Amino acid sequence: MLKTASQSPSSLSPPQVLTSLAALLREWLPKQRWFAGKGRPVTDLEVLSTTALHPGCLHLLIRTGHSGQPDDCYQLILGVRENLPLRLQHAFIGRPDAGPLAGLTVYDALLDPRSATLLLERLRTPGAMGPLRFERDAQTVVPEGLEPRLLEGEQSNTSLVYGDSYILKLFRRVHQGINPDLEVPRALARGGCARVPAAVAWFWTTEPRKMTLGVLQPFLREATDGWTLALQSLAAGEDFSDEAYELGRATAEVHLALTRAFGVEPLDPHGGVRLAAAMTSRLESAADQVADLVPYVSRLKSAYGAVAARGTGRQAQRIHGDLHLGQVLRANDRWFVIDFEGEPARPLAERRHPQAPVRDVAGMLRSFDYAAYTRRPRRAQWVERCREAYCAGYAAESPWDPRADAELLRAYETDRAVYEALYETRHRPDWLPVPMAAIARLAEES
Numbered sequence: 001m002l003k004t005a006s007q008s009p010s011s012l013s014p015p016q017v018l019t020s021l022a023a024l025l026r027e028w029l030p031k032q033r034w035f036a037g038k039g040r041p042v043t044d045l046e047v048l049s050t051t052a053l054h055p056g057c058l059h060l061l062i063r064t065g066h067s068g069q070p071d072d073c074y075q076l077i078l079g080v081r082e083n084l085p086l087r088l089q090h091a092f093i094g095r096p097d098a099g100p101l102a103g104l105t106v107y108d109a110l111l112d113p114r115s116a117t118l119l120l121e122r123l124r125t126p127g128a129m130g131p132l133r134f135e136r137d138a139q140t141v142v143p144e145g146l147e148p149r150l151l152e153g154e155q156s157n158t159s160l161v162y163g164d165s166y167i168l169k170l171f172r173r174v175h176q177g178i179n180p181d182l183e184v185p186r187a188l189a190r191g192g193c194a195r196v197p198a199a200v201a202w203f204w205t206t207e208p209r210k211m212t213l214g215v216l217q218p219f220l221r222e223a224t225d226g227w228t229l230a231l232q233s234l235a236a237g238e239d240f241s242d243e244a245y246e247l248g249r250a251t252a253e254v255h256l257a258l259t260r261a262f263g264v265e266p267l268d269p270h271g272g273v274r275l276a277a278a279m280t281s282r283l284e285s286a287a288d289q290v291a292d293l294v295p296y297v298s299r300l301k302s303a304y305g306a307v308a309a310r311g312t313g314r315q316a317q318r319i320h321g322d323l324h325l326g327q328v329l330r331a332n333d334r335w336f337v338i339d340f341e342g343e344p345a346r347p348l349a350e351r352r353h354p355q356a357p358v359r360d361v362a363g364m365l366r367s368f369d370y371a372a373y374t375r376r377p378r379r380a381q382w383v384e385r386c387r388e389a390y391c392a393g394y395a396a397e398s399p400w401d402p403r404a405d406a407e408l409l410r411a412y413e414t415d416r417a418v419y420e421a422l423y424e425t426r427h428r429p430d431w432l433p434v435p436m437a438a439i440a441r442l443a444e445e446s
């Protein structure tokens with residue numbers, strides 16, 4: 001039974017919660033895989049909203065600031081108890097020594113099956129809870145009593161699997177507006193695209209502004225992600241080109257479904273110039289944060305200059321935005337595409353903006369290179385065959401062949417590798433050599 005000296009945690013205001021949690025969160029947040037502010041001290045911390053999901057379980061939205069950098073907003077679901085039972089020891093975050101929660105134990109409630117179960121229960125019934133809004137697809141009935149498990153692994157967010165039937169993705173770094181990982185699966189399902197699991201329930205907040213917080217989708221049982229399959233292929237010394245070809249076809253199918261769902265932009269006569277300027281600005285901003293990029297900046301800029309006159313290859317449309325081998329799942333001999341959130345480091349408005357589909361193609365080609373880098377010596381021929389097969393599969397389903405404009409494709413691959421250098425610096429510094437090896441190669445070719 002939960003006891004506090006004065007007040008129940010459920011009735012605490014955001015400033016009261018902050019008094020108790022500030023010290024713990026400053027220490028705990030940077031250790032989380034999904035926390036984007038690693039290596040930068042949290043100079044500013046604010047609790048923006050608190051909602052009791054059930055007694056002793058707080059839903060929090062917090063703002064973190066790092067001096068001179070834009071603020072970030074994160075979603076946390078924390079449990080508060082007097083003592084943690086042995087089965088929840090691994091969820092321990094700390095014991096506040098100040099404020100109304102002093103002396104109690106704070107823990108990660110997503111690791112508590114009871115909290116995870118109650119969260120699904122909340123999603124099954126549309127309605128409001130403080131600033132939180134729960135909605136669902138009227139056609140789908142999610143059964144009750146599905147057993148939860150937290151998905152382990154390298155993720156930008158946190159996912160819970162329920163009874164191997166549904167998966168709930170809780171967005172960690174949240175942004176104003178609808179998250180494309182809700183918007184796109186809903187739109188594609190309406191258009192009958194079977195390559196993307198549909199959204200069956202979701203929730204969002206009205207405070208401090210409208211932000212998507214989580215999406216429930218059907219869980220593809222027996223699915224293996226493309227990254228795992230590619231590494232297995234490399235380890236066995238096998239070819240991956242049949243899979244890559246099918247993956248190219250699946251990518252083109254999803255691109256075409258996206259044009260049907262969201263339309264295409266009129267062709268921009270200045271598209272090439274704008275593209276080169278945007279890539280250059282992303283490169284410059286990344287080089288400010290990743291010192292290893294600095295020696296390559298001028299050579300990469302001249303490669304971008306070459307695409308200025310050429311345009312973007314195809315009309316801009318909604319795309320995946322962060323396509324790589326970890327975003328595709330193979331189940332029942334078919335590829336599925338997941339995670340339409342786009343590149344987490346980019347602003348949400350930019351991620352929802354129509355773009356050239358070649359950007360996704362470049363993302364997948366970079367991913368074949370990432371996979372090959374995990375083995376020594378790097379299997380250059382394996383990569384080459386995957387690239388060729390992927391583009392051929394794409395061209396088989398689409399009126400556009402990604403190989404038709406090698407310079408444009410290389411510019412997008414460079415842009416992607418620059419993003420990856422930034423991403424790895426922030427999240428997995430040990431992986432920085434992977435995109436840096438590609439940057440060195442691409443700079444050499446330009």
Ligand SMILES: Nc1ncnc2c1ncn2[C@@H]1O[C@H](COP(=O)(O)OP(=O)(O)O)[C@@H](O)[C@H]1O
Binds near residue numbers: 217
């Ligand atoms: N519909 C699904 N069916 C089966 N597994 C899924 C499904 N959606 C996601 N997953 C698994 O969850 C992992 C993380 O999902 P993802 O949407 O990429 O989250 P994140 O944005 O946190 O990286 C995927 O790599 C995959 O293994």
Ligand SMILES: O=P(O)(O)O[C@H]1O[C@H](CO)[C@@H](O[C@H]2O[C@H](CO)[C@@H](O)[C@H](O)[C@H]2O)[C@H](O)[C@H]1O
Binds near residue numbers: 324
């Ligand atoms: O978490 P997300 O899947 O949304 O994407 C982010 O994390 C990815 C790593 O988990 C990162 O992908 C990079 O590493 C992959 C191997 O782990 C590789 O397959 C990708 O090609 C490479 O970009 C992704 O960039 C990032 O947005």
